[in-house]
Amino acid sequence: MEQAVLPSKKRIDSIDILRGSIMIIMALDHVRDFFHVGAMTGNPTDPATTTPALFFTRWITHFCxxxxxxxxxxxxxxAGIKKTKKELSVFLLxxxxxxxxxxxxxxNFLFSFDPLYHFIGLQVIWVTAISMLLLAALIYLPLPVLFVLGLAIVAGHNLLDNFNSTDPAKIPLGWSILHQQSFRFYAExxxxxxxYxxxxxxxxMLxxxxxxxxxxxxxDAAKRRRKLIAYGLSAIVVFVVVRWINVYGDLFPWAEQKTTTATLLSFLNVSKYPPSLLYTCMTIGPALIVLAWIEKARKNWMNITVVYGRVPMxxxxxxxxxxHLxxxxxxxxxxxxxxxxxxxFMLFRPNEFGFSLGITYxxxxxxVASLYPLCKWYGRYRATHDHWxxxxL
Structure with a gap:
């Protein structure tokens, strides 16, 4: 499908298409942060105050x-298929x-535009890095052990919610880095x-x-698609059942609201910081089903999304x-x-600044469109060069 558009080094199109799709969606949330009029003063996922359009603008980016x-x-x-375990481990380190x-x-500079770094934040690149460093040591273990370990971390980490501090000022730094989001001033x-x-x-990541x-x-491709659909459906069922029971798997239980729509929003409003078991099931489950569907689908828009998916960083x-510019x-x-x-923190972005949701879109x-030519060029460059x-990047 895509080889005529963008040469690749034996990449798997379905993975790049899915990754490209979520990278495009991710930009919506960041544009909303910088340009939507209520981004700094309201909570887009609060069922009591949001609108369905604003809620789903934020909710769809949860997948990213x-x-x-x-x-x-x-x-x-x-990447490890053609590397030894040691080579892969060194690469991950x-x-x-x-x-x-x-x-x-x-x-942090791109986020704040502050050359003096008055604000330092640890976000998704940070946890991706830490996950890679841990994986560098864990790849020597058998695959079934890694699967059980990954499942245990995702399913069991919400047990630690009971140890969270209710006073933001008293959250220990180590605990914050491990499990509970925090904001602190360390100097004037x-x-x-x-x-994250x-x-x-x-x-x-495991x-x-x-x-x-x-x-x-x-x-076998057909067997792979069946497994992807089965895993995806299982994750969705876990999300619906455990969320309905409402006793575990998320920091914030759902509650009946004044309207049916608001109640549905409450049901879908799960915790991202850190991502709860239910958040993970709600996002990874549908993604696996989409991954299976992409393998057989042949859509023109995929020729576009794959370009972004091959140069994600x-x-x-x-x-x-x-x-920010x-x-x-x-x-x-x-x-x-x-x-x-x-x-x-986010220079040139006053709280009262911004536009309607339509203008934000x-x-x-x-x-996204303006970055397409650069991403396509860099994708071609990566595919035809072997610089260390x-x-x-």
Whole structure:
């Protein structure tokens, strides 16, 4: 399907198409953060105050981070087919360390536009890095052991919710890094936020790594699709049943609201920080079914999404740079001054700044479309060159 559009080094189109799709959707959430009028003052997933359109604008982007980390695990398995365990482990160690530097030095600047780094945040690149570092040691274990370990982390980490502090000011740093999101000031006008605690992200990557075994050369494609559908449906059933029981699997139980629609939103409003068992089932389950469907589907839009899916980190950094640059341009065009730019956290984005949801969608489409030529060029470059640094970007 795609080889005529973009040459590849024996890549698996279905994985790249799914990854590209969630990368495109991910940009919607980041555009919303910078351009929607209520992004800094309201909660888009609060059933009592949101609208269905705003809720699902946020909800659909829930799929992005877990599917990204899950597929990163799958890609690690596939990369290891032609490597020894030692070679793969060393690669994961180097890439994990590089990702941590990338998160702290480069992404934090793109997020804040503050060269003095008054704000430091640990987000999805950080937990991807930590997951890779752990996987570098764990890949020597048998695949069934890794599957059980990944499942135990994802299914069991919510048991730790009972140890969370109810006072944000009293959350120990170590506990915050491990399991509970926190925001703290560590010096005058300097802050540090653990937006993505480590658990259960290594478990999600481990499960993705195990899924990679279904893509080994010679594996029966029809059997793989049946397994993907079975795994996906199982995850969805777990989500519906456990969420309905309402006693485990998420920080926030659902509750009956004033309307049926609001009650449905409450049911779907599961915890992302950190991703609960139910959050993971709700997102990974449908993604596995889509992955099975993509294998046999032949749609024109797939020729577009695969381009983004083959250069995910390049696209990730570039789209954040473009969004923040556009925000800064609009900020000054609307008459704001440098004195109103703020400090540390998302410069050039005042709380009262922004547009309607419709305009936000138009900006999202323009951002994604404008990056297509660059992503296509870089994808071709990666596919036809072997520089040592290419696997790291």
């Amino acid at each position: 981070a877990p599917v990204f980390v899950f597929l990163a695990g799958t890609s690690v398995f596939l 180097k890439r994990g360390i590089w990702f941590i530097v990338l998160e702290i030095v480069i992404f 006008n300097r802050s540090f936020m653990v937006l 605690p480590i658990l259960p992200w290594p478990g999600i 499960l993705g790594y195990c899924l990679g075994s279904l893509y080994k050369p010679g594996y 390049f696209y990730y950094l570039l789209h954040f740079l473009l969004i 556009l925000c800064m341009i609009v900020f000054f065009a609307q008459g704001y001054t440098m004195a109103e730019a703020g400090s540390g 138009l900006i999202w489409i323009a951002v 640094w290419l696997p790291y």
